[in-house]
Amino acid sequence: MKACTMLAVQADGARIITIEGLASGEALHPMQVAFREHHGLQCGFCTPGMILSGIAIARRHGTPSAEVIREELDGNLCRCTGYINIVKAIEAGARAMAEA
Numbered sequence: 001m002k003a004c005t006m007l008a009v010q011a012d013g014a015r016i017i018t019i020e021g022l023a024s025g026e027a028l029h030p031m032q033v034a035f036r037e038h039h040g041l042q043c044g045f046c047t048p049g050m051i052l053s054g055i056a057i058a059r060r061h062g063t064p065s066a067e068v069i070r071e072e073l074d075g076n077l078c079r080c081t082g083y084i085n086i087v088k089a090i091e092a093g094a095r096a097m098a099e100a
């Protein structure tokens, strides 16, 4: 299942996690660390969506291949076209999440 667009009213009563809610105090989420370490961003415009999608992909697939990550990111657009490092970051973040 890929991420999908939904109306805000469809999230009524749901638990919503934003990029600001990922870190625990000063400790970044493993996917945030992976994006920093693998240069998974350029201007940063798409980064919150890419990180949250990366976490969702890791939760669905464990440690997914680059091919699976690319398929799952279909629809997540990076106007800087930094997909190579985004995919590397998600691979690393998923491995870190699996080890945690």
Ligand code: FES
Pocket: 041, 042, 043, 044, 045, 046, 047, 077, 078, 079, 080, 081, 082
């Ligand atoms: S890093 Fe600029 S839009 Fe993705």
